[in-house]
Amino acid sequence: MNFILGILLVLCGIFNITYVAKVNFNSGKITHSIVVKTSIWKISGYCQCVKCTYPYNDGITASGKKVKVGMVANNWLPFGTKVFIKGLGEFTVEDRGSKKYFGTKEEKRQCIDVYMDSHKKAKEFGVKFLKVRIK
Ligand SMILES: [Zn+2]
Numbered sequence: 001m002n003f004i005l006g007i008l009l010v011l012c013g014i015f016n017i018t019y020v021a022k023v024n025f026n027s028g029k030i031t032h033s034i035v036v037k038t039s040i041w042k043i044s045g046y047c048q049c050v051k052c053t054y055p056y057n058d059g060i061t062a063s064g065k066k067v068k069v070g071m072v073a074n075n076w077l078p079f080g081t082k083v084f085i086k087g088l089g090e091f092t093v094e095d096r097g098s099k100k101y102f103g104t105k106e107e108k109r110q111c112i113d114v115y116m117d118s119h120k121k122a123k124e125f126g127v128k129f130l131k132v133r134i135k
Pocket of ligand 1: 044047048049050051052053118119122
């Protein structure tokens with residue numbers, strides 16, 4: 001059993017997944033789930049200009065905060081969720097994007113829009129595919 005568990009842990013490390021087994025102590029039932037910890041997400045940049053956020057270009061995030069560098073938009077991660085984007089650093093989910101590009105709570109697209117302080121920066125960033133870890 002320990003040997004099998006060892007192999008499982010190594011496989012989880014390689015594929016960046018976490019194996020979660022929950023035991024219900026009343027029924028003795030075990031439920032399993034696999035959580036993908038790190039994977040490749042589509043990353044884009046936005047600023048608070050009319051082009052990027054119309055008609056929500058008031059500088060206030062969907063969570064009600066004044067938008068600033070360090071905040072990102074995603075349509076299904078709860079506000080306050082910390083995400084680590086490889087090569088960019090740690091960010092907090094405080095905003096939402098268009099359903100057309102970023103999906104919904106039901107349709108969980110692996111997309112993150114990173115707030116930047118100028119349209120030039122956002123435009124230059126374009127779209128990148130980077131590793132993301134949900135903290
Ligand atoms: Zn812009």
